[in-house]
Amino acid sequence: MKILLSNDDGYFAPGLLALKAGLSESAEVLTVAPNRDRSGASNSLTLTMPLRLSEHGEQIYSVDGTPTDCVHLALTGIYDNPPDLVIAGINAGPNLGDDVIYSGTVAAATEGRNLGLPALAVSCCGTRGDMYYESAVEAVRQILGKLSSLKIGANTILNINVPNLPWSEIKGFKVTRLGKRHHAEPVIRAQDPRGRDIYWVGPVGEQLDAGEGTDFHAIDKGFVSITPLHIDLTQYQAMASTEHWLQEL
Amino acid sequence: MKILLSNDDGYFAPGLLALKAGLSESAEVLTVAPNRDRSGASNSLTLTMPLRLSEHGEQIYSVDGTPTDCVHLALTGIYDNPPDLVIAGINAGPNLGDDVIYSGTVAAATEGRNLGLPALAVSCCGTRGDMYYESAVEAVRQILGKLSSLKIGANTILNINVPNLPWSEIKGFKVTRLGKRHHAEPVIRAQDPRGRDIYWVGPVGEQLDAGEGTDFHAIDKGFVSITPLHIDLTQYQAMASTEHWLQEL
């Protein structure tokens, strides 16, 4: 099995290295990841500047670009024959709820899917400090063992979040929908040391929909959360009502 | 009516200025847009650095950040009471098909919706050179006149693309789904003047699904295309099959 591995934390990130080590026994892994932390990069793609590739040991490359750039460059510029799968992660921190829209990890998987490949985004739901990356590696291993039998269509990726617990304490897997948060807290206004106003994007909002069935809930209860995400943004359900409204225009 | 106006081409972009002029007769418009071209920024949000706001005349601000940053800062840091609507545009060029995932214009509208407001992304489907921004302004004007009666739900934005034609040659409006393209062309390998390899992201792929009902088709036939896009990435249709598959894990 040939796997393209990327992330948004940088090619040197412990989560990526743990996953690479865990996969290398059974798969041929090529790592192409940003040369620095690009968390929050979403699906940003670099069109106005060229990209550069740096080699860091065998089958490990960094790119001075976004996660999407990395996957795009790897799949259209490095591989002669496409790999079997794209995995983004293991992210240092959760990618849950409506925040996934900003995620560079999810975006890397999305780019893989856009270019025709099955793709997983994998995150370890800890905060800084001790991270049980090995649990996320084990979750990926089990999912890969069964992946060939999964039929989710060409527009879908799997967003996998793993509780930050030892594997023995993880309760199992749950298929989930994205939870929702209240609106973000306001930007934080401050002053730089030269007396000029600056604004920091503030914390995410409190959980609004975190009930049974959501990814928030699964993680909270100690389950690996698997959320199918689509890459086709069309809101098909709204088409009829919009059509109806349009007639009056 | 109070409108927040943003874009991804920069606060000085002719498309934004045309829309601002067109709306200012009937609405109170606040412009908060990037201080430079940020096309392709997607939903990128700046978490690790502070943002700065610069004033450029009355009710016009630029931000050293992404389109998402601009809308986020405006809605959570400038307005005391939220506006009625967020509009992103008029973009210089189309935002059609699966490429919308990279769009900063669509992302600015998405951030408005994330923060609780109706939101439109508006693009003029020309290439460089003469752009019929006035046609896009007219399309927005007509849509705004009816917007209060549109029921599309809290997870949906409208992605509006306008043919680059005089208004008199535009055939009307069509509700569409996103078309699809073949995979992107490979990255273009070149060398910089110092002999080092560089890679440019290549052109988009040929149209794959551009038939009746798609945004590609509407534009091609001279109609304004209105595509409802959802901001909840959950692929609900795939949940059952994933659930089924999971049982075997």
Added chain:
Amino acid sequence: MKILLSNDDGYFAPGLLALKAGLSESAEVLTVAPNRDRSGASNSLTLTMPLRLSEHGEQIYSVDGTPTDCVHLALTGIYDNPPDLVIAGINAGPNLGDDVIYSGTVAAATEGRNLGLPALAVSCCGTRGDMYYESAVEAVRQILGKLSSLKIGANTILNINVPNLPWSEIKGFKVTRLGKRHHAEPVIRAQDPRGRDIYWVGPVGEQLDAGEGTDFHAIDKGFVSITPLHIDLTQYQAMASTEHWLQEL
């Protein structure tokens, strides 16, 4: 007289616009300046990425690069025949003492000199708020009237600082040396809203050598300060002692 005008505050900066207006009566002015604030850029030159030029009205261009990039691109890529002079400014704030080493304004002038042209860096010594740019324009006008008779050699630029006063209150011109400051204040350690350590470069140090003859002193006393700066960094005076020391190596 043909003049290339640049700065480090951006092509839209009031100081640049004031100088452009003041010079345009008697000279043919081409403006090529950064597309955003690049203060502190020093002589930074962009070698790994291409530059882009945007036009903003007649004879006004911005570059997505540093002040040095702007002057380099203008002199080697825009002009068919070189201009007579490069002027950088009017900077919003002083460029005095040992801080000039960080200055993008001084660097823009340096690049002009590197490429064979006489060059001036001009700064208005106010802080934010009301700036008497007209005084700096008048100072430049008087200097330009006599420039042809100045013999300062091919390695030298003039660094001109103008007190932030009405012209009628300015006492005259003084040739000065750069003053010196005590070491900079320490970096300021803070935390971002996510609890991570950040460090701001702190304020400049107190004045250490600000006596008679320095640029600090001239400004303080209400004179326009003119400091000849060399662009050849060789410390000729230290060559003999280094030579002597070397013999023991």
Added chain:
Amino acid sequence: MKILLSNDDGYFAPGLLALKAGLSESAEVLTVAPNRDRSGASNSLTLTMPLRLSEHGEQIYSVDGTPTDCVHLALTGIYDNPPDLVIAGINAGPNLGDDVIYSGTVAAATEGRNLGLPALAVSCCGTRGDMYYESAVEAVRQILGKLSSLKIGANTILNINVPNLPWSEIKGFKVTRLGKRHHAEPVIRAQDPRGRDIYWVGPVGEQLDAGEGTDFHAIDKGFVSITPLHIDLTQYQAMASTEHWLQEL
């Protein structure tokens, strides 16, 4: 002996690692270097954004900033008691002639001197591919052995360039002045894949002053070149003539 080590190629650069290894036997080395290649950064100092420090093993930090930022942060924010010396390098490529004004390596040493410490910039004059970093390490070792007896004043740093040869083939040391080049070649105009004009800074000019006594000449003849550089930009020799000229103003 306590040494602060920095560079402009990034904390992972082979030249820096070679020098760190070579010095660690006899000195306590703290590495604080950019988190990515910042060649050409000159004395650029980051004033409008905060800096972040990342740890990469014991006594090795990276900064998301310029070489000058790194040295500034290390000396004013990390050390309780200042080190004895700042060394920047070993740069991958020469820093010779008038190009040193753009060099981030030389700038890192300059910032050390600005903050009160003796400082060396060290470069290996190879191009890509095989680099004899060990020769540069040996040169530094010999210079450090004698450094305490060097009297060059508080405004001077040493710019050391080492031929890319095995140590046994290096002829010795020479104190040099900076050579000079003809003006740079013009920018190279090209088009990106989307048909838009781009401009690359072109190659440096041919050598103009590369005779006996210059750094160019020393390297060419197989000698280690030691050039004292001053950090006070005042052109004292031009002060009298400027004074004279001023009287006529």
